[in-house]
Structures are given as structure tokens and as C-alpha cells.
Amino acid sequence: MSSRSAAPVHSGAAMGAISPTADAVAGRGSARARASAEGQPRHAALVRITHWLIALSFLALLVTGAEILLSHPRFYWGETGNVNMRPLFRLPVPSSRDMVPTGYGYVLPDANGWSRYLHFEAAWVAVLTGFAYLLFGLFQGHFRRNLFPTFSDLSPKRLATTLASHLRFRRPGAEEAWTYNVVQRLTYLIVVFVLFPLIIWTGLALSPTVEGAFPAAVEILGGRQSARTLHFFVTILLVLFVLIHIVMVSRAGFRKRVGAMITGRVFQSKEKA
């Protein structure tokens, strides 16, 4: 066997099987123990792969979602809504359909066809990836070890200190290269366990077949148009999260942190800590 053919197989195995196990072993000793720089990845392979798959599908969902929204940039509350009815609010943007009164004298190109196809395909990628991440998080201890805050983290004083340093966009110290602080932990928990389920729920509530099969899923949200409006609001929250996430990663050292999320390794950088 030539080394050329062996290499990709080995790296494939390292990505798929070895690292999560190593990660779990490292975590078993002490939850907060800093993994040693040799061997233990900062982020488990599955976390890295799912992170970028989710990032990619989120970008696709956002762009196509915006395109779909342009065909009717008005929002309603309740079961029904159309241009003959009073909207809850409308976005100050032109529309891709000429029957929507927007105040603009022109109509944008219609991109709904491919946007809808890609929106639902990207949604499948996001949901299946999210499911793999959920199983990993539950059974490999990722949630327990990396996301659930410790009891002492939740003291008001500790929370206030961490939050204050976040609000000042202060650069994190080197000790944070190997772990998440309590504000990060709580934010990720909200994204994973609140916003993600909500965006899936409000999206599925717009499917005529799904809402027929599970009418309560729509009624609890206040109706089909309410579900559409909530889908938009949750999107705004997710976009806010992504923006803040990117800013914080930049403050902590963009290349170092992104490098760790790609390769799993933390590079000793020359950037000032």
C-alpha cells in the first residue's frame, strides 16, 4: 500500500472516529481540564464538521429566505393575510411581485423558484446536521462538558463580570482559548435549544401538509401568518447571534479561532493576547 493511498484514509478516520473518543477521555478526568496541546483537539471533529455545515446551510437559508420574503415583504398576525388586509408591519423594501404596494416604482427580479428549492434543501442539511450534533452532544458529553455552565459560573457576580467584559468587547485571555466562558455557554445553549427548535417549528408550520397533520403546531403559534411572522423574528435573532459571534471571534483572534474550528488545533499565535 502506498503512503499516498493510506494518508487520506487515516485522516478520514481521525476526523470521524478517533478525536471524539479522545475528546471524551480528556473530559472524563475533569470537566474543565485544559486539554494538552498535543493530541487533544480544541473542538471535536464532529463539532467542527457540523459547525461548518450549519454555517453553510444557514447562509443559504438566509439568502434564499430573503429572496422569498421579497415577493411579499408584509407581515400579519393570525391565520390569514394578503394585500387586501392590514399588515402588522411591512418592510420598507421593494417587492419582486407587482401586486404588492411598496411605494417603489419598480419591481425586483423574481427569484422565488430556485430560492424555494434551495431553501428547503438547505433546511434538510441544517436539520440533519443539527440532529447529528444533538446525538453527539447528548451521548459524547459535549453539552455537559462544554456548554452547561457550572453552578459557580452562575453566581450573579461571575455572570456580571463576564457579561461586562463581553459588552466592552474585551479580548479574552489565553485561558479562554480552551474553554467557553459562561456567557458563551448560555448563548450557545439558547441558540441550540431555543432558537434552532423555534426556527424549525415556525418553518414547518408554514407547510400546508405538515400543518394539516399537526394543526396544534400552528394554532399554538397563533395561526399560519403568525408563524410566518415569528419565523422572521427568530431569523433576526439568529442573524444577530451570527454577527456578534463573528465580532467576538475577531476580537479573540480571528485566524487562531477559525483555525481551531477548522483543524481542531490551537496555534500559539503572535497576536497580542
Next chain:
Amino acid sequence: MSGISRRKLITTGLGTAAGASGLALAARLAARYGLIPPDSGVLYGAGETLTYAAQRLLTRHSMAREFSHSEISKEPFANEVAPLGAEFQRLQQGSFAEWRLVVDGMVARPGSFPLAEIKSFPRSSQITFVACEEGWSYIAEWIGTPLSHILDAAGALPQVRYVVYRSVQPDWWESIDMADALHPQTLVTYGMNGGELPVGFGGPLRLRVPRQLGYKSVKYITRLTATDNLKHFGKGLGSASPEGGYAWYAGI
């Protein structure tokens, strides 16, 4: 090291082979049980196939939500349609008495039903909503006869898998599978909110498919064709929608 690599190589190889044959088997089974939409081969067909297969497996017999009379929209809305032509106007002036619905394809008794005969068929009504892919919607009462009754009346053969329907609007034709064609809420409608079906909303005849988005509820239908294969219709993608870049299945 090389022993581990070799073992990994073999297991990975076997795993890949098993995975590939598993996928091939799954694809064959999916096709056998009608879980592959006709536009599965388009650019984003994989997502469509997952959606269609999942909904046909899990919600094949689900019912569209129905509402009470008080929930009927006081301000329904319909997109404007292109002028329907001189022939349509002539029929409209005669109160559509000469409107006929042709039923052909894989049926024992091909022919056509005059509007009056369709109105004499068992009457069914539902209060459901029309939801447009653009995002707007309204609730209305729809009155008509189940599509399944018309298929029975024409003697649809057991091997029929799809019903293709056409409109007076040129280049607008659709099709649905039998899960929707035989569904009790799929109606050939001629009435709305207790009265005649207005032309703006698809009168004199509109096929209502309430478990899918509005664009599957084609207005002014003139012809139904029962078939076991959509390959020979248009570009073979199932309907005019995929040819225009929209999904064939709109149950999302």
C-alpha cells in the same frame, strides 16, 4: 500503523460499499412505492425528494385544516391572470353552459362532462385556505365534487399513478399523485363562499388541492388526463412549475 490503516481501509471500503448498495436499494424501494417526485433530477432535487418522500410516508392520509364559517376571509385576494382569450369570453357570456371538462388517458370511458353534469355529482364543500408561495393567504369555502368521483365516473384504471390537469391558460398545467387525486378534500370546485366561483378565483372550474400551495390549485380547468408516467408530458418534470423553476410538489 500500516496494519491499522489497512484495517481502516478495509472497514471503510466495506462500509462505503454497504452504504452505496443501501442507498441504491433505498432509491429502488422509494421509486417502487412512489416516493420520488418527477422533478427529483433538477439542481435542488435531492431536498425535494426528501420532503416528498417524508410527507408521503408520514402524512399520506392527513387532512388539510378546516375552519368555521366565521373564519372565512372577508377580504380574499387573487392574483390577476393574463387575459383569457376570446373563446373564454364567449363561454363566459353564455354563463359557461358550454364549458366542458375532458377526461382522457388511462380511463375506461374517455369523454367530457358538461359543467351542469359536474354540478349534479355528489356535492362536497370545505372551508380551507389558499396559501400562495409568495406568503399571503385567505380562507374560503369551496364547493364542488371530489376529483375521485370524476375519476370513478370516467373509469380510471387501477394502474393510474398521476392525474395531469390543464387550464385554458396556455402553458399552465399541473399534475398530482394519487395520494392527492383520491384525497377526499381534493375537489373540482364550481362554488365559493355559498355562491358561484368568481372568474377571478378560477371560475367556472378550479381544481382545489388544499394540502399543497395555491399554485397547484389551477384555475379554469378543461382537461384531466390519467396516466402512469409523467415522462411524456412537457419536459417530463411533472408539470409546468418545474419547467418554470418551481417545485412540482408544493406540500413543502
